[in-house]
Amino acid sequence: MEAKPEEKAEIEAPEIEYVSYGGEHHLPLIMNLVDQELSEPYSIFTYRYFVYLWPQLSFLAFHKGKCVGTVVCKMGEHRNTFRGYIAMLVVIKPYRGRGIATELVTRSIRMMMESGCEEVTLEAEVTNKGALALYGRLGFIRAKRLFHYYLNGVDAFRLKLLFPPPRQVL
């Protein structure tokens, strides 16, 4: 949902630790990050829905013990396709522009691919240049434009990544 390249924190890439969702102790970290950065009021149940049913698809990024980014996803059958969905992606401001969001999303997508997903989808504001660039580099196309999708009147793109068909095992 957002990953704007901005002022950079002084960190070296190897200093970022990426961790798969490990349990209840991670939940408040995710919630704080998302509550901080997004205006959507998610109740705790929304978070639980995602991390309980698909813990392997959520990842956290730590720097020196501090949680600086997270991605929350799901996957499931949707109209005869097995599809992944990226629900939330947040990296705190000082850590943006360092590829952390890309790494978080990449890990999640790889997991989706390995789990048999045929495609991955999400929505992003048409004005969110950072997110559009990030997902574009990963192979997403802008499949649709959704008029006035957000309550502030901003349109959204539905982004979709289609995986190549799995190679036949002979």
Add this chain to the structure above:
Amino acid sequence: MADKPVYEEASIDGQPPKLASIPASDTTVWADASPLLQAACAGLRDGELIHGDNFNLFAAMSALEIMDPKMDSGIVCTYYSIDEAIENGAAPIPISLDSTIDVRCTIDIMDHLLACEAAWHKGHSLAQTVFSCIYLLRLDRTAPHALLHSYCRIIRATCKAVVSVVSDARTHEEEDLFTMTYGLPLNGDGDDKCLSILNAVEETISRQLRACKATSSKRRLPEDLEPLQSNPNLEEGFCKALLCRLRFRKHFFHVLSCMKRPQGRGLESARKHIASCLTELESILKSADFLRSCFDESCEGDIDDKTTASGFEPIGFDAMLNSRLSAPTPPRAIKILSWKKAVEYFVKLLHDLDVICSYSLDPHLESLLRFVVQFQKSQPDLVARSHLQLLLVQDGKLYGRDPFFAVINKAAALPEATKNHDIQKNESFLQLGMLVMNLLKILCTNAAWQRRKLGKFLQDWRVIYVQLELAFRNEYGEVSSSSNDENTCMKIFQHILLWVEEQTYWIAFRFLILGFELELYSTGEYCMVYWYLYAVLIKLTEKTHLMMAVSHDNAKRKGKKKKDSPKDLARESRIPPAVLFLQCYICLAEGLSMMLAALRNEIPVFHSPSPFNTEHEKFVQHFELLQRACIPDHVSYPSYKESTTHARFSTLAMYNYFKDAQRIAKEVKSSFSNDPERLAELRKLEQVAEHNSVAQNVICRLGALDPSLKVSFEFSHHPFFATVVVKRS
């Protein structure tokens, strides 16, 4: 509920009794549930969840946190109910005992309502906008205040009329917030008399204006008229400010009524009322200076952000009173348009409606389609688009007047006589009529929705073609026609089949180019998009050319059986201008596609593979709907690769498609001297061709050699043909 407030018993912690806004009744009693809730909280550990048959994690997401203002729409903000708000003086009648202030406040309410109305049109709910007005929610109590009462009535009647138009169009797409009116008092007894009520008030104020002008020129007045308000210096200004606002409402209501008349019968009258509306809006804008200066107190904040001309906050509005009428979660707080922006919105709306009212109701489908496409370029809003749609499709006929088979008959260049042929009762022809009707409706929707619908529509058009073709073969096979009627039927089929193909490719063309307008393509995808566009244009041009040849034959046969003069023969062998026009498109599409292919093949930075998929997947995704409908046939990712894999700067240098485009555009301009829209388009095409031709030369000469060359694409000259910009970084 009891009329008088009830004092509840002292609560558990010994606080003094509070006024209960929901009194207990005979069968209910208030009890403090805090201890129970606390015990429940202690009963579950972190991470535990109560399971139920109908309560899973997905269902749990709809949970609300009570008293969280972002989630709890039942939360009381200021007042529990409209009645409580009124009891507490939120919407006083009269607004002020000082008549001067009362008048100014009335004008503020009128202005704020206009701003609310514009916000509603722009996509917010009626409940949060126009019906945030407490006076409107209890219109009957405004009866003693003639000015406010008449204004509220006509606003209510206007909103009802607009909701009706948009609902009837039934393609309000994602904008379904617009027609949500449940729980709102939109239907009023006696609203059909709103105009006469308004006229009476207008008349009174006109007389008051005349009276104060007479007083100032010291002429004697015959009437014994009470002035509008108590300050004689402000009387004229206030009268004028009110009159233009009342008159705007009157004329706007007339516009809606006239445009509602069937078969476009009211369009000319509507235009007159539109002109009056625009005049009154100008007067409304001018009144701002007076309204801002008539009081000593100045208002805080940026005047341009205000929802009233005077800059003062309006009395009698509370958007939260209706929050329970909205969805379970409370609506996000919205920003009402500023008064200035609201006026601008209405000016634009009126201009868009005027374009619709000026339309000649051309029975030629091709002209109509061009009109609709042109109209959409000004990005009209929902209300204007709904009006257009209702004008075009009424009672299952074009303009409520022409049966669709007749329209198709004409579009397919069939003789006038065949429009009444029985064949139209054939199932396939009936379905074709429906498709044309739906096409018109779709073309009136917003671009994002339109493109999605057009994409799905392609399949329907393909299917109808196959059906018609099958029916044709079944009836006539390879038999050479014998009877006259069989001849006619064959001809109908042949023409219509050809026409259906032309229309299908036109829809495909529109589907592809809308992607540019909606910014759906990234630069890395332009190559395949222009390539596919080229493929579609080739077929569209072919069918258009065939269609023209067939209609020319028809015209010839209808005309006198003169021997063809050499001039006639020469004219026949010339390519029709409409086809040349399309060929110009083809050259640009091909040119851009090849240039992009060469750039991708020669310069590494242009080709950035993604970690999870390849260009093939993107091709499949972008063109899935076209491919599924086989539009065009024999076009696929492998054929795309084959066409573009060998493109290099050296091959590019061998042929300049842009120069061709330039030449064609220049040549064909004279044929469209009476068509300003096409002339404008040709000029744009020329500019793109010229710029790209130069860019191509630069790239070919320097591309591979100069790594500092930066190539980018802008839509500065044309909405879907990119202008190539070459710079040194």
